[in-house]
Amino acid sequence: MSATSWIDVQPVKGSNGGTISFVWTPPAEAFPVAGQTFEILPGNAARVSLRGEDGRIEARVDGLIRVRYPCDRCLEPAEERIPVHYRQRFVTPEVFEQMPAPEREGEEDGVTCWPYTGSHIDLGEGLRQNLLLAAPPKHLCREDCLGLCPVCGRNRNLEPCACEPEPVDPRLAALRELLKEGDDESR
Ligand SMILES: [Zn+2]
Numbered sequence: 389m390s391a392t393s394w395i396d397v398q399p400v401k402g403s404n405g406g407t408i409s410f411v412w413t414p415p416a417e418a419f420p421v422a423g424q425t426f427e428i429l430p431g432n433a434a435r436v437s438l439r440g441e442d443g444r445i446e447a448r449v450d451g452l453i454r455v456r457y458p459c460d461r462c463l464e465p466a467e468e469r470i471p472v473h474y475r476q477r478f479v480t481p482e483v484f485e486q487m488p489a490p491e492r493e494g495e496e497d498g499v500t501c502w503p504y505t506g507s508h509i510d511l512g513e514g515l516r517q518n519l520l521l522a523a524p525p526k527h528l529c530r531e532d533c534l535g536l537c538p539v540c541g542r543n544r545n546l547e548p549c550a551c552e553p554e555p556v557d558p559r560l561a562a563l564r565e566l567l568k569e570g571d572d573e574s575r
Pocket residue numbers: 459460461462463464528529530533534535
């Protein structure tokens with residue numbers, strides 16, 4: 389199957405309990421997140437199963453998706469594998485319109501709802517959102533990344549600089565900021 393987000397749901401549409409499952413190849417793409425570029429790399433594979441029920445289509449997506457986005461410390465693009473396991477519910481636009489917001493957002497059962505028309509559903513936006521949700525809190529190009537120098541902004545992995553060393557731990561940096569503020573106030 390070629391890489392596309394548009395999935396033909398003809399085999400399960402309108403069925404009650406009909407299921408298909410297949411390996412989906414999400415297309416490689418890059419999109420902006422908070423002013424930076426997040427890339428889904430080529431060659432990924434996810435297991436998708438679709439089930440038709442009462443005019444709805446329930447989709448289940450499981451995969452380990454290879455992506456690339458800036459390292460938290462040095463801002464250079466770095467690869468990560470993000471596990472995704474989620475469900476989506478596709479309904480007609482009429483049903484979607486009537487649906488209260490908490491249900492659309494899947495507040496109760498964790499299944500978000502999406503409108504679709506015709507014979508295809510789009511899995512792209514769901515994957516993008518779920519990758520961002522599942523991204524690890526700390527993303528580094530390598531465990532010992534030296535990061536950018538907070539003084540001169542140089543990437544310290546590439547060349548050392550002669551600036552006064554700063555504490556690497558951001559909590560220490562935050563603490564130091566607080567102490568500095570305290571100093572300013574006491575003056
Ligand atoms: Zn880095």
